[in-house]
Amino acid sequence: MRLRSSHTKADASLERDLARLADGTLDPADRERVQRRVAASPELEARLHEQRRAVAAARSVAQLERAPLALRMEHRILTAHARRRVPVVGLGLASAAGALAWTIVGLGGGQAALTVAEAATIAARPATALVTEPPDDHVTLPRVRAAGLPFPYWEDRFGWHATGTRTDVVGGRTLTTVFYRRGTEHIAYTIVPGDALPPAVGAHTAARAGTILATSMTGGRQVVTWLRQGHTCVLSGRGVPVAALAKLAAWRGHGRIPY
Numbered sequence: 001m002r003l004r005s006s007h008t009k010a011d012a013s014l015e016r017d018l019a020r021l022a023d024g025t026l027d028p029a030d031r032e033r034v035q036r037r038v039a040a041s042p043e044l045e046a047r048l049h050e051q052r053r054a055v056a057a058a059r060s061v062a063q064l065e066r067a068p069l070a071l072r073m074e075h076r077i078l079t080a081h082a083r084r085r086v087p088v089v090g091l092g093l094a095s096a097a098g099a100l101a102w103t104i105v106g107l108g109g110g111q112a113a114l115t116v117a118e119a120a121t122i123a124a125r126p127a128t129a130l131v132t133e134p135p136d137d138h139v140t141l142p143r144v145r146a147a148g149l150p151f152p153y154w155e156d157r158f159g160w161h162a163t164g165t166r167t168d169v170v171g172g173r174t175l176t177t178v179f180y181r182r183g184t185e186h187i188a189y190t191i192v193p194g195d196a197l198p199p200a201v202g203a204h205t206a207a208r209a210g211t212i213l214a215t216s217m218t219g220g221r222q223v224v225t226w227l228r229q230g231h232t233c234v235l236s237g238r239g240v241p242v243a244a245l246a247k248l249a250a251w252r253g254h255g256r257i258p259y
Contacts (some may be wrong), residue, residue: 017034022048117200119190124219127166139257160182189233
């Protein structure tokens with residue numbers, strides 16, 4: 001009985017850690033330990049994904065309560081319609097739930113004037129500062145952060161070399177962008193702080209490695225967007241396969257990149 005009680009307490013403690021990791025309140029000293037456990041366990045990764053969906057849904061409800069009456073009525077209609085449909089298993093269910101929650105968050109917030117398409121246009125602008133190479137065995141770039149989030153170091157694993165960065169103020173938000181190059185291919189990764197942006201109109205959503213990705217095309221560029229701790233990330237490239245962008249977007253550096 002003592003062993004069972006101890007096991008139950010450990011499970012409860014881990015569940016609390018997963019919940020805090022999902023909503024961004026886990027102490028930094030514990031975050032890396034929990035992320036390593038999640039990276040080594042598909043089951044824990046799935047549980048973390050469920051926690052993040054719950055957090056997104058709770059935030060959606062809170063913002064929906066502040067939304068105009070017309071938006072609340074539209075949400076009720078969509079919810080009623082979804083209940084009448086035959087349940088979808090696997091990635092489709094996660095994609096639909098994530099897309100609905102993300103749309104509500106984007107429409108209900110106070111900073112919805114900025115769009116994914118506008119954020120993606122920064123990719124066409126030049127870099128204004130250089131990026132420092134990280135020490136060996138690091139998975140993030142040094143001294144480049146946005147909304148408290150680091151940018152990934154992709155060169156050793158994927159061959160994408162960080163060539164520069166820039167900062168822009170768009171729609172009242174300070175957007176930070178890092179540019180990467182691989183051979184003749186170029187991509188840009190922008191982090192948009194603040195309320196989540198709604199996915200682009202007609203965007204396709206799918207789950208990959210526990211992350212909901214929305215893919216679209218704007219200005220001749222493939223665009224992939226997702227959320228990290230409630231902030232929108234925009235990764236785009238001209239002539240770069242969307243599958244390659246999705247692979248980069250979902251990579252978590254073996255649990256060492258905060259999501």
